[in-house]
Amino acid sequence: MRYLALLLIPNLAMISTTGCGYRLCDTESQIPTKIKTIILNSYDPYGPLTRAVKAELILNNVKLVDNAKDKNNMPLSLYIIGSSKNKISASVFQDGKTAEYQMILSVYAQVLISGKDYYPINVKVYRSFLDNSLTALAKDSEEDIILKEMHYQAAKKLVHRLITMYVEKTVTSSLNLKVKQQLSTASDARVLIT
Numbered sequence: 698m699r700y701l702a703l704l705l706i707p708n709l710a711m712i713s714t715t716g717c718g719y720r721l722c723d724t725e726s727q728i729p730t731k732i733k734t735i736i737l738n739s740y741d742p743y744g745p746l747t748r749a750v751k752a753e754l755i756l757n758n759v760k761l762v763d764n765a766k767d768k769n770n771m772p773l774s775l776y777i778i779g780s781s782k783n784k785i786s787a788s789v790f791q792d793g794k795t796a797e798y799q800m801i802l803s804v805y806a807q808v809l810i811s812g813k814d815y816y817p818i819n820v821k822v823y824r825s826f827l828d829n830s831l832t833a834l835a836k837d838s839e840e841d842i843i844l845k846e847m848h849y850q851a852a853k854k855l856v857h858r859l860i861t862m863y864v865e866k867t868v869t870s871s872l873n874l875k876v877k878q879q880l881s882t883a884s885d886a887r888v889l890i891t
Contacts, residue, residue, distance in 0.1 A: 732773045732863055734760045739777040745845065746780050746804065749852035757856065773863055774809040780851075782844070787825060798826045800840075802847045804855060808862050816862055820854045822847045 735754065739747040754761060762771060780803060787797040804820040824843050829836060 732860075733758065734762050734771060736763075736771050736774040737761050737777075738774070740779050741777075745848045746851065747777060749848040750775075750777065750855060753849070753852040753856045772811050773859070774811075775855075775859060776807045776809065777855075778805045778807060780804045784826075794830065795828050798828055800824045800826055800843065800847065802844070802851055804851045806855060808859055810863060810866055813866060816866065818855060818858045818862065820851050820858065822851045822854065 737747075737751065737754065739750075741747055751761060783801040783803070784798050785801070786795045787799040788795075790796045800823070802822045804822075806818045806820075808816045808818060810816070824847055826840060826843055
């Protein structure tokens, strides 16, 4: 009986979550159809952060276009202005040596929506890093791996903020336009009635 319950509960949970349309995060592309092409400019075009952002955009089926081609026809441009990496002490040993670092990767970017203005996007990624003074070589390679993961996480956050910024700015402007049209038709109707 116990075996049957242990077998039945996970299967029932799986069926109920798939039946209701529940999907795990990032299983489908969230990019709107209007921004399937984008201009990407960066302060370091061949750096690890730019490569991570390009990979994330390509993963979401976004076509990257050169800056010189059709600049006026593109609905969206992303400019990566800069990034900085900081390492601060999070904890220390009794002898005063650093036991744990907190690494902070900050990315500064701007989004240009055609027909609108520049909008800033700032992304920060935090990671903890244990400092073992006995393994100096392993510490450097571990730090490089953590930094690479931070670049990919920052790229994911940057693309997510890019999408939300675009949707927010375009939806609010279209809603404002519809409200103005409704107000003007309502005021025209009042004039005709009186």
